[in-house]
Amino acid sequence: MSIEVGEHNLDLAEYRQGLRRMLADRNDTLDRWRRHYATVEETVAEHAQLVRLLHDSGWSRYGWPESVGGVGGDERHRAMLYDELAAAGLPIPEQYLPLETLGPAMLHFAPEAAAELLPAYLRGDEWWGQGFSEPEAGSDLASLRCRAVREGDEYVVTGQKIWTSHGATARRLMCLVRTGTPDSRHRGLSMLLIDTDTPGVLVRPLALASGRNELAEVFFDGVKVPAGRLIGGEGQGWAVAMYLLQWERSMFAWQCSATILRVLRTLRDDLAGSSAMPADAAARLARSYIDVVKLRARTVQTITRLAAGEAVGPEVSVDKILLAGADQGAFDTVRDLSESYFTLGQGMGSQRSDWWYSRSATILGGSAEVQRGILADRVLNLPKD
Ligand SMILES: Cc1cc2nc3c(=O)[nH]c(=O)nc-3n(C[C@H](O)[C@H](O)[C@H](O)COP(=O)(O)OP(=O)(O)OC[C@H]3O[C@@H](n4cnc5c(N)ncnc54)[C@H](O)[C@@H]3O)c2cc1C
Structure with missing residues (x-):
């Protein structure tokens, strides 16, 4: 099932139905992505194949502009894609997590670089951190x-980053670097997209x-980065980071909520077929479910605002706090209600x-x-002490 740019129908309900039909038609062939992979490296490699399938069948091109290989639409199409994958018992490909944070920033601050580089990301050929x-x-x-000094048409980057998700396999990293004086704080920062195979880049995986x-963790030793890889202007790095956080705190929460619902559904079905259902199972499941519904009720508003082109402010920290509670609560529920599997069972990795x-x-x-500090200071305007 392929689609052509220009022939697409952006109606959300039709999009959902069409996507659902495609996933149902291919149900048997999708099983390969419903299992657990032992390593992150295997997971992302396998998920890249799912990204490719979703791209080539057209469904993941909704929500992205034609300039980067999409077919139009907005955040709501992408949110629906994540929901439908989870509803079909499939993982949300790892690659889509950083894409939701880095993609909108590229589109907004570096449309030319986005047109050059994002299509390969959408196809699953590469992913970034x-x-x-x-x-x-x-x-x-x-x-x-981490310092970047302009020399002619290049920046020379020296320093270290740490806790980089997908850093071990990412083809490129969007890095916040200091181009101003050491004490310039947020005013002296710039954003650079750095290829991880550039001489001087050393990536060490962290388990x-x-x-x-x-x-x-990633080390940069005199790494030469073309000035064309500046995302936004020099000194605009903080603005890019703040822009991107709107998606990191909302669309990421949405993706996680879809995954949590999938996990809770699986647990519910396992328990329904079990002879030893714990007495408090229904109450625990219900509590976790309510936490996810609260999160989604909030996040759907944020995503709708982003889709309408609105800027979301510090109030998006609410989404992040609700996500943390729902996520930890749901996986505690899984741990407690399927304890024997959790500790001893095979295939429960x-x-x-x-x-x-x-x-x-x-x-x-x-x-x-x-x-919580952001909400207290910038949303509720509470006194400092
Ligand atoms: C799984 C995972 C994935 C990550 N992925 C990425 C990634 O892809 N890219 C990336 O750049 N980073 C990533 N990070 C890093 C993450 O953003 C930082 O860990 C986080 O911002 C906290 O910074 P820190 O670890 O330096 O802790 P610190 O800032 O040193 O904080 C230590 C403790 O002090 C508290 N604290 C600090 N300041 C305040 C304050 N003003 N008020 C109240 N309490 C405060 C914190 O809450 C925390 O409990 C990831 C981290 C994890 C765990």
Whole structure:
């Protein structure tokens, strides 16, 4: 089933029905993506094939403009894609998580580079990571030190990034670097898209407690980056980072909520067929379900606003806080209600590694404490003490 640009119908209900039909028609061939892969490297390689299928059948091109190989539409089409994948018992490909954060920023701040580079991402040929955090700069991002010095048509980058999701396999990294003076804080930052195969880039995978290389640390030693890879102007890096956070705190939450619903549905079905259903199973499932519904009720509003071209402000921290609670609560429910599988069962590696990963939900993308601080200061205008 292929589509041609110009022949597409952007009606949301028809999009959902068509996508659902395609997934149902191919149900048997999709089974290869319904299993757990032992390593992150295998996971992303397999997911790239799913990205390719969704691209070639046309369905993942909705929500992206024609300039980058899409067929038009907006965030709502992308959100529907994630929902329908989860409803079909499929994973949301790993590649789509950073795409939702980095793609909108590329489109907005570097449309020419986006037209050149994003089509390969949408096809599943490559994927990228986000290099913001450093060993001494996480919550206080404006203190970062990774330095980029302009020399002719290039920037020369020296420094380190850490906790880079997908860093171990990413083809490119969108990096926040210092182009101003050391004490210039957020005013002296710029955003560069750096190819990980450039001489001087060293990537070291970092394993989480699950044993999986979910993250990486990345070292830059005099790395030459063409000035054309500047996303936004020099000194505009903070604006790019703030712009991109609107998607990182909302569309990422939406993607996670779709996955949580899939996991809860699977658990419910497993328990329904089990002779030893724990007494509090229904109540635990219901609580987790309500937490996800709360998250989605909030996030659907944010995504609708983004789709309408509105700028979302510090209130998007609400989405992030709700996500952390729903994510950790749901995977605790899975752990408690399927305990024998969790600790001993074969093929349950996914539950274990997902539970470990959910522990980071209050840290990644800005810690829960920092989000609450943003809401207190900038939304509620509470007094400092
Ligand atoms: C799984 C995972 C994936 C990640 N992926 C990426 C990625 O792809 N790219 C990337 O750049 N980074 C990534 N990160 C890094 C993440 O953004 C940082 O870990 C996070 O911003 C916190 O920074 P930090 O670890 O330096 O902790 P710190 O900033 O040192 O914070 C330590 C503790 O102090 C608290 N704290 C700090 N400041 C305040 C404050 N003002 N008020 C109240 N409490 C405060 C924090 O809440 C935390 O509990 C990832 C992290 C994880 C765990």
